[in-house]
Amino acid sequence: IDLHHTIFFAKSKVTIDIAAFIDRAQPIEDSVFSIPSKADMFVHACLHLFYQEETQKLAKDLIDLHCLYLQIENKNDILHAAELVNKRAAVVYGLMIQSWLFRQELSIDELSFIDSHCSIRKLKWMRATLSALLKPNTLLQPIAEIIWLLRGHLIKMNIQTLSYHVVMRLVNQYQKN
Numbered sequence: 001i002d003l004h005h006t007i008f009f010a011k012s013k014v015t016i017d018i019a020a021f022i023d024r025a026q027p028i029e030d031s032v033f034s035i036p037s038k039a040d041m042f043v044h045a046c047l048h049l050f051y052q053e054e055t056q057k058l059a060k061d062l063i064d065l066h067c068l069y070l071q072i073e074n075k076n077d078i079l080h081a082a083e084l085v086n087k088r089a090a091v092v093y094g095l096m097i098q099s100w101l102f103r104q105e106l107s108i109d110e111l112s113f114i115d116s117h118c119s120i121r122k123l124k125w126m127r128a129t130l131s132a133l134l135k136p137n138t139l140l141q142p143i144a145e146i147i148w149l150l151r152g153h154l155i156k157m158n159i160q161t162l163s164y165h166v167v168m169r170l171v172n173q174y175q176k177n
Contacts, residue, residue: 016047020084039077042068046094047087050126053152055133055145065094066102075106079113088117093126100127 021044025034036044045068049061072078082091092114098104106114114123132144153162 016085016087018085020081024081024084037077037081038068038072039074039081042072042078042094043081043085043087043091046082046090050090050093051152051155053149053156055148058130058133062097062101066098066104069094069098069102069104076109079109082113088113089122092118092123096123096126097130 021036021040022034024040025036027034042065045061045065049058049065069075069078078091078095082088095106095110095114099106129144129147132138132140133148135141153165157165
């Protein structure tokens with residue numbers, strides 16, 4: 001169960017309007033709880049995966065994303081959900097993963113969505129970074145981990161907050177030693 005109101009700090013430049021997820025959630029019978037649609041869960045999983053800084057469970061998260069994708073009958077629901085929360089880039093990357101890693105054939109609508117919401121340069125950069133992250137014990141993996149860490153933190157924090165965060169972590173580490 002993933003319970004949170006947002007995955008970003010209050011000072012983050014990134015905001016997600018989760019009202020669409022809540023409005024479209026289906027009630028669970030004989031319960032006060034509701035569950036998001038499969039398409040909304042896919043978008044949510046994309047946001048977690050591509051807006052984070054952690055890499056320790058990357059392979060698991062990618063497989064989970066693929067399993068969610070396979071459960072969605074109407075793939076256009078994914079595109080609609082991405083539009084509703086205004087977070088197209090994460091979904092573009094999620095769709096790219098389906099095609100690249102899992103050899104999933106994408107529909108014309110999905111390919112059009114990718115083309116209209118992400119540059120080839122960004123797609124190549126993401127693919128290269130993920131390739132390096134998924135190849136343990138290679139020279140590029142530690143570099144990719146640092147890039148992923150910095151990227152994830154910069155999505156969540158402005159440079160001033162990130163600088164303070166890094167300094168405080170170093171101070172805490174120094175005090176422990």
